[in-house]
Amino acid sequence: MAIDLCNKSPGSLAEQDPGSWDEAVESPVLLEDLGTDQRERLNFAYRTTLSSVDPRFVAGDPAAWSSDFGYALDKVAIRLDNRSNEELRRAALSHPDPAMREQALYEYADRDHRDAIELLRDAVRNDPNREVRWDALWAIEKLGGPQAITTLREFLSDSDPEIAEWSKLFISELQTGDPAFDARAGLYTPGRTFDESIYLLIHCDLYVRLDASNTHWGKISLAPQGLARIYGQAHACPNVATRERQLVIAKTISGLHEDGSPHCDNYLFRGFTDRTRRDRGNFFFESLVPRTFFRSGHADDPSAGVTQANIGFARYGTWHLEPKFQVHEEAAIRYVRGRFQGWGYVNLANIAGKSLEEVLTPGNGVLSTLHHPEVGPMTNAFILGTFKGKLNDWDGDGVIDLNSRDVYSTVDGEIDSNQDGVADEAGRTCCDYTNLLP
Structure with missing residues (x-):
């Protein structure tokens, strides 16, 4: 779960530049420019998204948001994969075993380095194994934020329909909380x-x-x-x-x-x-x-x-x-x-x-x-x-x-x-x- 928490703690949100949403949002418009029906749909989507907000960042009873055992362990556990960052980057792009390339990608993303999405993008572009590619797309979604959305957009027209659909699905989840699919039978x-x-x-x-x-x-x-x-x-x-x-x-x-x-x-x-x-x-x-x-x-x-x-x-x-x-x-x-x-x-x-x-x-x-x-x-x-x-x-x-x-x-x-x-x-x-x- 730690990759999912990257860039999402109050400290990370305060200290790191999340990037601009300008490129991640297509044709932004003002709220007052929306029609009545559009406003109702937007309000419904907003209320739906609230159900998936991490309760750790919402004021309330600590018994509800401070009792996640995995979250507590992640703050104190040592990494059993002690490879250097450079070793991980090299393995992620050149290891002969696709499972080991993917493992290096996820370990690197889990360490929350600023260039993690860039490394994942390189894997999606160039890896010959389609599972490494769509699993790397998932890691990009886990990191989240505007950079994730703009990166995922690069693969919406991929020659592999599964890569294209996973990209579409992950973008939709990040933007609305719900998945979206292509039109195949x-x-x-x-x-x-x-x-x-x-x-x-x-x-x-x-x-x-x-x-x-x-x-x-x-x-x-x-x-x-x-x-x-x-x-x-x-x-x-x-x-x-x-x-x-x-x-x-x-x-x-x-x-x-x-x-x-x-x-x-x-x-x-x-x-x-x-x-x-x-x-x-x-x-x-x-x-x-x-x-x-x-x-x-x-x-x-x-x-x-x-x-x-x-x-x-x-x-x-x-x-x-x-x-x-x-x-x-x-x-x-x-x-x-x-x-x-x-x-x-x-x-x-x-x-x-x-x-x-x-x-x-x-x-x-x-x-x-x-x-x-x-x-x-x-x-x-x-x-x-x-x-x-x-x-x-x-x-x-x-x-x-x-x-x-x-x-x-x-x-x-x-x-x-x-x-x-x-x-x-x-x-x-x-x-x-x-x-x-x-």
């Missing part, structure tokens, strides 16, 4: 388990307790591709009939199994959704799933022993509907955004003295819980962050794909390796590591 594929499979971008800050005194904390700001490499690439998988009360987050980790098969790790979430507006849903969902906890701190590595535990996670946010995309006579979800939080275990011996390339490896970190007599005392990481996901055109035919992504889950989160809607093994929601033992 959508394609729904009948007969699949889920009505939609939405590819998620996830950025998180991992705060690690470094000793039992609770006075020393470390921090890693994980960019989307780095997080996906360790914990798995996630897809949000809703069905129209049940999306207001449950959905599956289907994750796959590539490169963990020696045979090349994806490591499947599915989470069934349940919760409440507010539908007082027809064009969106505000939700708060929780998941509680049985998992094998690897005491080594590395997924599928039982060398230090294993324990069975129930792992909980929370996610909350908003999904936005697209009336043009109809599924079972209902508007499909075109975009989702929100926050999440949970607990983890980081084996400090697995990362001490190692390069980031050695740390950001498949499975090198496990989710955890405090509610278990053995696992609880080992839990040392607080995980929180933000996620965004929109429907994309994955095959390049100019049409947005609603549910074409391969996800290995039943509607109840059970492993379904052949995607026929039937569980490989009733009740199993994560790959069984014992099948991989020699």
